Amino acid sequence: MIELIQVEKTFQDVKAVHPLSLTITKGQIHGIVGTSGAGKSTLIRLMNLLERPDKGTVRVGEKILTNLSEQELRKARQNIGMIFQQFQLVLNRTVAENVEMPLEIVGLSKKERKKRVDVCLQFVGLSDKKTAYPSQLSGGQKQRVAIARAIANNPSVLLCDEPTSSLDPKTTIEVLQVLRHIKETLGVTIVIVTHEMDVVKSICEHVSIMKDGKLIDSFKIEPQGLLVNEEQYIEDLRKFAVVTN
């Protein structure tokens, strides 16, 4: 589904990504982990050419992105949703208007846009927040709006750059549940950059590890499932309690 072949990226004198190859299977939730500065964000941004590789090939589905013109690339990107740590919502637009934005770009009629916005907001459980502004939402709700916007055009790939790093454990679970639901019901391939091992353990089926701009390992894992509520989370933490007396 996503294939990187010998891609590399240097910023001035920093080699952010050394030549590496990686294949991500269709319908998989793939985690990319590593310490700060390891090159994770650069790697995920190479997957939709937000960063253009200095060398190498990027293929998503049937399209070789690195061979496309800017115009062709804009069209190909409609098939690749992306969400970010800081949500990147437009603050003076309502929730519904934020989700509508990518649909305006592809030129859907007003009626079709409204229908699609309703479906996406229902999907992320925010139908009751249509007319709210981002400032009126919690972090978890903001990220769910960003997810609704990212899936508005029915992409087959969703790229997530530290999607839960600004969230508390409870809202992290909310967002991960939505991501898993997207994979299970829509068959979307999901790539998650994260430094949170709990995120990887709960929903990822494959993990790639980066260090100093290099891919040092990549292997399948068995997702452990989500801790569904705060009580369960605290109960789980208690298992690691240190007995002091």
Ligand SMILES: Nc1ncnc2c1ncn2[C@@H]1O[C@H](COP(=O)(O)OP(=O)(O)OP(=O)(O)O)[C@@H](O)[C@H]1O
């Ligand atoms: N636009 C840029 N210009 C210059 N250097 C950059 C740029 N983007 C990233 N870098 C450098 O490339 C290296 C990798 O950065 P990157 O953001 O990909 O790492 P990361 O693993 O995502 O880190 P973090 O977890 O802290 O976000 C770092 O040394 C960073 O300073």
